[in-house]
Amino acid sequence: MDYLIGTDSVHTTAAICDYLDDRATADDTVTVIAVAPSGESMVRRDCEEALNVAAVRLATVGDVETEVRAGTPADELRTAAADADEIVIGAHSGDPDATRTLGSTARTLLESSTRPVVVVPIPE
Template structure:
């Protein structure tokens, strides 16, 4: 199985890792991508969490993507390029001030994906 985790925060990454924990098999692959916005440090920390939590459970790769102002397009292109079987995202930016509703990037990914999209709940 090929998973694409799209994250912009440690909260989203942790929730994705929680979701994958019981599902991963050794021959699975997890590509963790982030599209840095204003806080590039958050993106780096998000990648570090994925490496720490998933190491040894599956093949892991990480990449920072260029979003050109549209992270949803970059994430959908990454899923297509990597032939992802499933995309895993958070419902919105993984920041404490984000509300409970679905964010615009998550909506665009769900609407544009050709594969299942799992939206993991965030515990902030």
């Protein structure tokens, strides 16, 4: 199985890794993408930390690839999902100050993706 993870924070990555604990195996591939706006070094650092968490937490998965991209999260994830069997994202931003409603990236992917999308709740 090929999973595509979209993340923006350590909290989102941790929640997604908890979801994948009983699902992803040594035969699977997980691609983890964090999208940062161009020129925002603080956000890019958060993205890189989120990817580091994924690499550690998914160590038993066969192949884990990580990448920081610049652009619009939904667009970047749709582009990357061409070979994915399943897209796994957080329900909203992992920012502790974010609202708890379904975020715009999740809404967009649910409405437009041609792949199954799993939306994982982010613990408070």
